[in-house]
Amino acid sequence: MTTLLSFLPFAPTTEQANALRSIESFINSDDHFLIVRGAAGTGKTSIMSAVTQYLASKSIVPVPLGPTGRAAKNLGRKMGLPARTMHSCFYTPQTDVEQAVVRLVRRTNDCTTLQVFIADESSMVSDRLDVSGDFVAANPLLADFVDFVQQGHAQNKIIFVGDAYQLPPVGYGAHEEAPALLASHLQQRYGLRGSSVELSEVKRQANGSPILQVAHQLRQSMETRRLMMPNYIGQLYRGDQEAVRLYLERFEQGLHERVAILSLSNSYRDRCNALIRQELGLMGCLATNDTVVLTQTHMGQHYVANGEVGVVKAVDTKRHRVADLEFVEAEIAFKDEHNKEFSILSLVLANSLVSKLTKEQRRALYASEMRENKAFRESKDIRESRYLSALQLNYGHALTVHKAQGSEWDTVIMNTKMIELDLRFLYTGITRARRALFTNGAHRYAA
Secondary structure (H helix, E strand, C coil): CCCHHHHCCCCCCHHHHHHHHHHHHHHCCCCCEEEEEECCCCCHHHHHHHHHHHHHHCCCEEEEEECCHHHHHHHHHHHCCCCEEHHHHHEEEEEECCCCEEEEEECCCCCCCCEEEEECCHHHCCCCCCCCCCEEECCCHHHHHHHHHHHCCCCCEEEEEECCCCCCCCCCCCCCCCHHHCHHHHHHHHCCCEEEEEECCCCHHHCCCHHHHHHHHHHHHHHHCCCCCCCCCCEECCHHHHHHHHHHHHCCCCCCCCEEEEECCHHHHHHHHHHHHHHCCCCCCCCCCCEEEECCCEECCCEECCCCEEEEEEEEEEEEEECCEEEEEEEEEEECCCCCEEEEEEEEEHHHHCCCCCHHHHHHHHHHHHHHCHHHHHHCCHHHCCCCCCECEEECCEEEHHHHCCCCEEEEEECCCCCCCCHHHHHHHHCCEEEEEEECCHHHHCC
16 A cells, blocks of 8 residues: 655655654545644755645645745745645735725635645645725735635535744744644534644755754744844844845846845845846846746736746836826746746836825826727726726835745845844744845844
């Protein structure tokens, strides 16, 4: 009889072998969920890759999902099969003209085949309703996920995979737990049967990594509530200019996983992006060769998820002004899950490069399109409006750590400045680095 253990391409540690046996028992049980909690370097991805192969051997459909486009792409690349965002899996967008938003309506799960949903980066999955953006749902993401899974085959299951030491979902307090990684929450809130498996032992091949050694110290500090953190994490850099120099030495256009600057604050992100654009000779709000990141899922001729990074190939000199908002047409190249480049020719909302749209600005734009755009007025489909479906972007060299979750870079240059000491922020940021890490030591001055 083929066991799950046989699909692992290396000899597992005792802890990993026990986890694989627990996962195999779960797949063959009547439980609804299993949480696989593991710190950076403990082998979560290798184990999940073995799980997908095991499921396929039993004619069970694995459904790998990520909470963002970059997380899904990262998961798909590591597991060797396509992964989707949770939103694209179980939501259909419907325009609400009166409220000037796109409502995410949960799809019906009419799949009669047994499915096992593998939810990676589950620390990012919220159980609170967010109505602040352009896309809103009637229920929290976790609630809709559970409901969608249960609506399908009676034996459908979820494997929640994540690192409980990372930042919780956006909007949660620094000391709150990620709800999708708490068995007690899933049991009490949703009446689900299930349990959790812990992976804490760093793999032998990762033991020598100074990044993972610091990550281990941070985890110990969080567990014992005793600070055992070094004053300097990674290699030291001093000041914005040196951060930019380190970045530009490693930057190569189109290779988005080479290097990133990370911070807690938007102001530091914006300052570094401005300095990098200046050094690269990029002028105006948007220029050819700009590296950009989507801040809102694009529903135009291609579906492109929030968080995807692209490169501007061309920019029209003409400016469009509608409802006191400025738009510019641009061609932007993105990469699909197979790393194949595709381009989108679309309007870009120039205002989004400076600040997030207010609800009043969105309402004014919707009202303008209802007056002036007959096709949109009749269909209520934002794809019929060049302005409502315009790309919303930020510059993609420097990011906040929250935006960076689910992504990895060869080199991370991190501003560790914060008012109050937040070990999860530090841990999440430094574990985005695969090979090299630079920090400025600013965490030493946090209260």
